[in-house]
Amino acid sequence: MAGIVLEHEVDWKGFRTAARALVSAEIPPADIVWSVCAEDDLFGAVTSLPPPTLELRLPRALVTLAETVIQAHAPARFALLYRLIWRTAQGERYLLEQITDPDVDRARRLAQSVRRDTHKMRAFLRFREVTTDGATSHVAWFEPQHYIVEANADFFVRCFAGMTWSILTPYRSAHWDGTALSFTAGASPKDVPDDDHLAEYWQVYFSAIFNPARLKIGAMLSEMPRKYWKNLPEAAAIPELIASAAARTQAMIDTPTLSPPRPTKRSHRPLPLPDQSSLAEARAEATQCRRCPLWASATQIVFGEGPTDAAIMLIGEQAGDQEDLAGRPFIGPAGQLLDRALQEAGLDRRQLYVTNAVKHFKFTPRGKRRLHQSPDASEIAACRWWLDIERANVAPAVTVLLGGSAGRAVLGRPVAVLRERGRPMPLPTEQRPQGVALLTVHPSFLLRLPDESAKIREYAAFVADLRTAATLVNNRSAAT
Amino acid sequence: MDLLDKLAILADAAKYDASCASSGTEKRNSLSGGIGSTEGMGICHAYAPDGRCISLLKILLTNACVYECLYCINRRSSNVQRARFTVAEVVQLTLGFYRRNCIEGLFLSSGIIRSPDYTMEQLVEVARVLREDHGFRGYIHLKTIPDASPELMAAAGRHADRLSINVELPSQAGLDAFAPEKSLPDIRRSMARMRLRIDAAKDRGAPRFAPAGQSTQVIVGADASNDREILAMSTNLYASYGLKRVYYSAFSPIPDANSALPPRAAPLLREHRLYQADWLLRFYGFADHELATGVDGNMPLDMDPKLAWALANRAEFPMDVNTAPREQLLRVPGLGVKSVDRILIARRHRRLRLDDLSRLRLSLGKVTPFLITADHTPRLSDSQLLSASLPRLKSQQMSLFA
Numbered sequence: 001m002a003g004i005v006l007e008h009e010v011d012w013k014g015f016r017t018a019a020r021a022l023v024s025a026e027i028p029p030a031d032i033v034w035s036v037c038a039e040d041d042l043f044g045a046v047t048s049l050p051p052p053t054l055e056l057r058l059p060r061a062l063v064t065l066a067e068t069v070i071q072a073h074a075p076a077r078f079a080l081l082y083r084l085i086w087r088t089a090q091g092e093r094y095l096l097e098q099i100t101d102p103d104v105d106r107a108r109r110l111a112q113s114v115r116r117d118t119h120k121m122r123a124f125l126r127f128r129e130v131t132t133d134g135a136t137s138h139v140a141w142f143e144p145q146h147y148i149v150e151a152n153a154d155f156f157v158r159c160f161a162g163m164t165w166s167i168l169t170p171y172r173s174a175h176w177d178g179t180a181l182s183f184t185a186g187a188s189p190k191d192v193p194d195d196d197h198l199a200e201y202w203q204v205y206f207s208a209i210f211n212p213a214r215l216k217i218g219a220m221l222s223e224m225p226r227k228y229w230k231n232l233p234e235a236a237a238i239p240e241l242i243a244s245a246a247a248r249t250q251a252m253i254d255t256p257t258l259s260p261p262r263p264t265k266r267s268h269r270p271l272p273l274p275d276q277s278s279l280a281e282a283r284a285e286a287t288q289c290r291r292c293p294l295w296a297s298a299t300q301i302v303f304g305e306g307p308t309d310a311a312i313m314l315i316g317e318q319a320g321d322q323e324d325l326a327g328r329p330f331i332g333p334a335g336q337l338l339d340r341a342l343q344e345a346g347l348d349r350r351q352l353y354v355t356n357a358v359k360h361f362k363f364t365p366r367g368k369r370r371l372h373q374s375p376d377a378s379e380i381a382a383c384r385w386w387l388d389i390e391r392a393n394v395a396p397a398v399t400v401l402l403g404g405s406a407g408r409a410v411l412g413r414p415v416a417v418l419r420e421r422g423r424p425m426p427l428p429t430e431q432r433p434q435g436v437a438l439l440t441v442h443p444s445f446l447l448r449l450p451d452e453s454a455k456i457r458e459y460a461a462f463v464a465d466l467r468t469a470a471t472l473v474n475n476r477s478a479a480t
Numbered sequence: 481m482d483l484l485d486k487l488a489i490l491a492d493a494a495k496y497d498a499s500c501a502s503s504g505t506e507k508r509n510s511l512s513g514g515i516g517s518t519e520g521m522g523i524c525h526a527y528a529p530d531g532r533c534i535s536l537l538k539i540l541l542t543n544a545c546v547y548e549c550l551y552c553i554n555r556r557s558s559n560v561q562r563a564r565f566t567v568a569e570v571v572q573l574t575l576g577f578y579r580r581n582c583i584e585g586l587f588l589s590s591g592i593i594r595s596p597d598y599t600m601e602q603l604v605e606v607a608r609v610l611r612e613d614h615g616f617r618g619y620i621h622l623k624t625i626p627d628a629s630p631e632l633m634a635a636a637g638r639h640a641d642r643l644s645i646n647v648e649l650p651s652q653a654g655l656d657a658f659a660p661e662k663s664l665p666d667i668r669r670s671m672a673r674m675r676l677r678i679d680a681a682k683d684r685g686a687p688r689f690a691p692a693g694q695s696t697q698v699i700v701g702a703d704a705s706n707d708r709e710i711l712a713m714s715t716n717l718y719a720s721y722g723l724k725r726v727y728y729s730a731f732s733p734i735p736d737a738n739s740a741l742p743p744r745a746a747p748l749l750r751e752h753r754l755y756q757a758d759w760l761l762r763f764y765g766f767a768d769h770e771l772a773t774g775v776d777g778n779m780p781l782d783m784d785p786k787l788a789w790a791l792a793n794r795a796e797f798p799m800d801v802n803t804a805p806r807e808q809l810l811r812v813p814g815l816g817v818k819s820v821d822r823i824l825i826a827r828r829h830r831r832l833r834l835d836d837l838s839r840l841r842l843s844l845g846k847v848t849p850f851l852i853t854a855d856h857t858p859r860l861s862d863s864q865l866l867s868a869s870l871p872r873l874k875s876q877q878m879s880l881f882a
Binding site for chain 1: 744
């Protein structure tokens, strides 16, 4: 039988050294008695062990668990931890994953209890301010369930490094002088000064933030059990708050005041648009658009932008995620690709009018993302209203249709993009803005292509189409 | 008016905002100066008898307001006593409570006075003084005002951990009826701008902007919106603006209430069901249209939404606890995210039996009607399942005739 005496309740170093030697000497758990030396018994019966002959390598997870469990107020914890170490050393490699094993289960429960106690100490400890000889310090009294003061002290240092403070508990006290941490013996609540002047303010706050119309005593107790109340200055107010809650609530229900005259409401109804409305008027009106259901889930309408006398109008499919957030067309990934292609084609985006066939973003929410959905024919038709106004006002010489939805919106029929692309097409005669249309792919089509060679090939074709548009404009201005 | 009176009035005025989180921000400490720390996990320093945690000093800068939101105690026409803190007073209270370990930081909101920009400027100034003059490293949550200028928003995001704008009611129709000065499109545009700034701040070297993200609150039970509309709104807001949280606040009677509002006790159980459903949306892979399937568009009050879903989708059960994939186990009533993860670890090493489940700290009465273990197979007519569901269904029917 080996007797191991540890120096104090959380003597992790002593425990680890002993455990190494014991495993090395092949002493099984049943043959060891663990104890912690009492204050007056510094040199109890200690079995002297030979230095370990082999390096004991413990899994990181086991060390982390043991460092927590050793803080538990449970005399059997040393034997339990040694059993886990012994079994691991005997070859049970994945022991900690056997969470239904009784030893593992017990250790996990103890660790959980320590963590909860640690959390409650950080939550419910209250400092009182003390001024002696002009110097201010802070003192707290707390009664933890486990031996957590040492392991928790660093947390309070990180939080209150600029203060001088002491945390007193029944078994041990921690002190921070502004530069170093020290520990002394346990203390008594009498060592803590009376409530300081801010305690009254904190009680007033606690009482005022309580809503008597939603009394939930059980919810409070499950998180803040009564055992903590005696050291919380605000808890003194609880009984009265509970007792008066029902009457206060009934008084509020019983005495409504009359409605004041209603203030004027904002108008959300779009006014009928005159045929010749200016682009600026249309842009303002469009913020209230309810022509199709897409407005309801989108942030805002994304109207076209660019000079009203632009020679080229670019029409995309619909606003995307980034466009919906910022309220501007073609600023997301497809917009960045478009910008690059325009530059290579010798076009300056600032001189183009850029818009979309559908001006609200259509999507399916999925967690923290929105998945793009293509607009259907009815949404394209509904949004034609705004597109027609843009086209009538800008009257571009060349209208570049980026993808099938834009093609459908302007040409009024389903289009085959890859077959019809790249050549000037006359616009339907009933449409007022004269000029030609040029169909090409949407830049997001390029982003979706899986293989690199297709990407390069299709990108070059896209740039070539944009060049054709530029040439068409130059030819027309040369002709006039 | 002394500071104690102001504190009583301006804390009372702030208590209808449910948000309390102090988590999810960057790690900071005061080792290099200043005061305070944030370490990822929030800390609730006290609980009021309403069950709500007290983590932050939650106050208004002023409860004077030019708006007339009928559900709000601080509305223009309310006879409530008005008060206003100075910037220095809020700073003094925040630091004083913080040094005593009463709070993790400050949640500052305000009634709208003069103009949105003026109000926002005051809020930002409190945060600036705390951060720059006192080296405050604790948590700051600022309520932001839609329509505040971009410069003020940038300053707010520089100093605050979290920013929020409350949608208050899930539809513009609701706002028109109860909060005529508020516009849902304005609120959503503000959220969109904040998302863009929060995303941009994640790039290296970018200016700091609200590292704990943004959140919002919706009031439940003041207008006629049903659960389906509310959950659809939440789903949309999470996806569109990357919100960290949507808070649901049961409309509760207020002093000096307006007669247009329902004069009744707060629908606390409904609020609780919405929080449960919100968790199912965010962590359990449920979609909003799978919940709140009742004819009135609401979730049943007498059982949690997951059990309601399971009873309506009996064909999915029983599931084999030893083979079912994670996303299916998450749909079993009585299994939380942590217990599912424990099951996945434990079943690597053995075929799980009923006594393994109890060692995993599961409530056998809740889960066994839905799970197959190595030594247990529930039947469709399993009396446990019936006893688990029947009393609830019965009381639900009775409430229809009540």
